[in-house]
Amino acid sequence: MDNTQLEEQLKRLLIVECDKEDDIDWQSITDDEPLFGQKSRVQMDSLDALQVSLALQQHYNVRIEGAKDGRRILNSIASIAAFIRQQQ
Template sequence: MDDTQLKQALKQLLIRECDKQDDIDWQSIDDAEPLFGQQSRIQMDSLDALQVSLALQQHYGVRIEGAKDGRRILNSIDSIAAFIRQHS
């Protein structure tokens, strides 16, 4: 799977796991766009982060340990993709 395919798959996973299908089209998400906070259109919360973390573990075999690491890794599609590449 190349980088573009990975990022597309991550965007789809994110929208599905955060239950945002009705709010945001996965194709409109920018790779560097923040996923948390006031500046974010997605506005992930801690429950979303947990669900996404579990889905990443199931689909990609990567484990995110701790809230601080989770926040850094789940910051954007770019940061998630980099983490997966680093750990697979």
């Protein structure tokens, strides 16, 4: 799987898991835009983070341990992709 394929899959997964299909087009999400906080268009919350973590575990067989690591890893599409590549 090449770099852009993984990022594209993650954007689609994020939109579905966070139930944002009506709000944001996955293609408009940049790899390094923040997924949490006021400046985020996605505006993930802790429930979204849990759902995305579980989906990542199912789809990519990676496990995010702890809230601190989760916040760092789930910061952006780029940081999620880097974590997956590091784990595989």
